[in-house]
Amino acid sequence: MPKEYRTIQEVAGPLMLVKGVENVTYNELGEIELQNGERRRCKVLEIDGGNALVQLFESSTGINLSNSRVRFLGRTMELGVSEDMLGRVFDGLGQPIDGGPEILPERRDDINGLPMNPAARNYPQEFIQTGVSAIDGLNTLVRGQKLPIFSASGLPHANLAAQIARQAKVRGTKDPFVVVFAAMGITFEESNFFIEDFKRTGAIDRTVLFINLANDPAIERIATPRMALTAAEYLAFEKNMHVLVILTDITNYADALREVSAARKEVPGRRGYPGYMYTDLASLYERAGRQKGKNGSITLIPILTMPEDDKTHPIPDLTGYITEGQIILSRELYRKGVTPPIDVLPSLSRLKDKGIGEGKTRADHANTMNQLFAAYARGKDAKELMVILGEAALTDIDKLYAKFADAFENEYVSQGYNTNRDIEETLSIGWKLLSILPRSELKRIKDEFLDKYYTGETV
Secondary structure, eight states: HHHHHHHHEEEEETTTESSSOOOOOEEEEEEEOOOOOOOOEEEEEEEEEEEEEEEEEEEEEEEOOTTTTEEEEEOOOOOEEEETTOOOOETSSBBBBSSSEEEEEEOETTTOOOOOOGGGOOOOOOOOEEHHHHHHHSSEEEEEOOOOOOOEETHHHHHHHHHHHHHEHHHOSSSEEEEEEEEEEHHHHHHHHHHHHHHHHHHGGGGGEEEEETSSSHHHHHHHHHHHHHHHHHHHHHOOOOEEEEEEHHHHHHHHHHHHHTTTTOBBBBBGTTTTHHHHHHHHHHHHHTTTTTTTTEEEEEEEEEEGGGSEEEEEEHHHSSSSSEEOOOHHHHHHHSSSSEEEEEETTTTTTGSSSSSTTTHHHHHHHHHHHHHHHHHHHHHHHHHHOOGGGGGGHHHHHHHHHHIIIIIIOOSSSSSSOOOHHHHHHHHHHTSSSSSGGGGOOHHHHHHHHHSSSSO
């Protein structure tokens, strides 16, 4: 039986100090029993000699210092894992909330896990088809990659997340592909949207959902992504599945981290976030990847809303350092009615060249991707010039580029949230748009591909 302590000294917000403890370790779980028999959970944040600072998972209301008892359970927070988790919805602490039975776990895993040893990693290389042209064609997602989506308040990142979760697949393989979806600090309405969307399309059968609502405790928000990644590690490296992990919204997670840090009276870093936020985010993101000798893989798409649309804010800034690129959503495109409003020019997938080409997508993919980027950039410049000087100031070729930029946004980027395009369709739309321009302008594409796919005028 764990030893009981009646030595609670003080309770301050979500924190509680217990004196005179023995053999208690960092991160250990505890249980507080109130006078009326009610039990609440807590976790050890700090040990100083015989003093333990613990954080409560539930509220501290009603805890009487003299009559409440604390027991430490001798283990860290764990998640019971099993293949039965697929198709189920859990709260941020791994308890089922879909009205179904409890999971009978195959085993219990520590949720803190370990970031993968770089020497044990395999290089990400297989193409993942998301069905979204702006990602597949221009900022390709590769199996084992960490590719965040930088959004902003009020932009439809939830729709894009649900679309990717629904449509993503690895081509040319019969290996099972599953999605682990973790939502942190979202509203009940958003939570309902995700659950109903997955049920409506049948995607729920290959999905594990962890939902932490905005009114749930901050400490639970910190545990939620770790629960999701623990489930993903089990499915990927024990059951040889290919797992896509979607975490939304990392900004809510970082705010919970700041809240806990402030309660502990730690010295704040940039914008009040703790100085160890980089390390903390890295301990999440680096659990994704491919391991040598294992068939399964974890691909990670963290979604974050940039406070004040500022990509130099600490959360997107640090995320950008740790991950391999970013997909950026644009408020300007959203106002124009482009869905999804992906701004392809500042977006980047650092591993895209590893997942495209002959045998993966198509031989002309790299050439057309570079040409589309170049043509769109020039088209946007032409449109800006048109705004300042008027259309009469543009050369005929610049007018074609401006026309291309509009068509590119309306036909290539804007596809709605229910259209699932395979890579061949995405590439053929790209060629159709490039045919607006004369062949002499397409300097980034080899002649053999132009001969095969180009249908415009040769000047």
